[in-house]
Amino acid sequence: MLTGADFEQVCHVETDTTIYSFRKLIQLLSNCNPNTIEILGLEPEQYFYISPIGQELLDHKSLFLSQKAIQSFGGYANSQLRRLDNKSARLTGQAQREQHILNSIQNASYDFKERYFSYTEDNIHLYLDSSPRDDMEAEIYMDLSLKHYPLRDYRSMWNEMNSIVRDYDKLGKRNKHAIEHAKLSKHMMHLVRLYLMAFDILEKEKSTRTANRIFHF
Numbered sequence: 001m002l003t004g005a006d007f008e009q010v011c012h013v014e015t016d017t018t019i020y021s022f023r024k025l026i027q028l029l030s031n032c033n034p035n036t037i038e039i040l041g042l043e044p045e046q047y048f049y050i051s052p053i054g055q056e057l058l059d060h061k062s063l064f065l066s067q068k069a070i071q072s073f074g075g076y077a078n079s080q081l082r083r084l085d086n087k088s089a090r091l092t093g094q095a096q097r098e099q100h101i102l103n104s105i106q107n108a109s110y111d112f113k114e115r116y117f118s119y120t121e122d123n124i125h126l127y128l129d130s131s132p133r134d135d136m137e138a139e140i141y142m143d144l145s146l147k148h149y150p151l152r153d154y155r156s157m158w159n160e161m162n163s164i165v166r167d168y169d170k171l172g173k174r175n176k177h178a179i180e181h182a183k184l185s186k187h188m189m190h191l192v193r194l195y196l197m198a199f200d201i202l203e204k205e206k207s208t209r210t211a212n213r214i215f216h217f
Contacts, residue, residue, distance in 0.1 A: 008057055022053070029057075032201070033066040034076050034194060040064060065201050073198035078107065078189045095128075095138040101168045102140050105161050114154040119146065124157075125149075140165075 008024040011017070020036070022026065028036040039204050040061035050058070105126060113119065131139040146154070 029064040030068075032064065032066055032072045034073050036070075037049075037064065037069075037136065037201070038197065053076070062076065067196045067202065069201040073194050076123075077191055077194040077198075080187060080194065081107075084187055094136055097168065098140060099128055099139050101165060102126060102196075104164050104168075107158070108160060108164060112157055117150045119149070127151055 008021055018035075025036060040058060047054075105109045125143040127141055127143075129140050131137060134141065139171050183206070
């Protein structure tokens with residue numbers, strides 16, 4: 001960045017600092033990105049420095065507040081909820097964990113019909129039933145009835161579902177550590193914060209104030 005080379009964003013983990021290029025920042029703001037849209041709704045004392053261009057953006061911040069918040073905040077919050085669901089599932093029995101997985105897949109597939117080639121409920125049906133495996137009480141089954149369906153769309157849907165199953169099947173050491181050290185509350189509060197910010201944008205046309213952070217803008 002100091003050499004004048006092009007960059008989109010630079011992160012410094014130790015100080016929790018992120019520097020966005022102007023082009024990248026505008027792109028993120030235009031998409032109502034949760035990590036950047038909050039910058040537009042702070043109190044004056046929370047800005048360490050405001051450049052003339054930054055002030056112009058603040059003066060026209062309403063241009064960046066749109067219904068895209070439904071997808072950006074909702075999608076981010078849903079992924080956070082799925083991680084919490086994953087962690088809590090480690091404390092339950094196998095059949096209950098399998099139900100957690102099925103619930104996550106059904107939530108994730110809510111908009112499949114909008115993003116992929118259309119199909120009916122009878123074409124793809126997921127459900128829980130008894131398992132013949134010795135190490136499983138129950139497992140997820142799939143009934144398929146597809147004709148002349150685009151292979152690439154099916155592959156994309158399958159990859160999304162497979163990713164959820166794979167996430168749940170990973171070793172749960174990190175999840176167990178988070179539960180034992182009461183760190184789930186942090187994730188839960190972050191989830192609530194995302195939903196509240198989305199409501200503020202959609203109902204009040206403003207982003208939520210974030211405390212204890214300083215911004216160069």
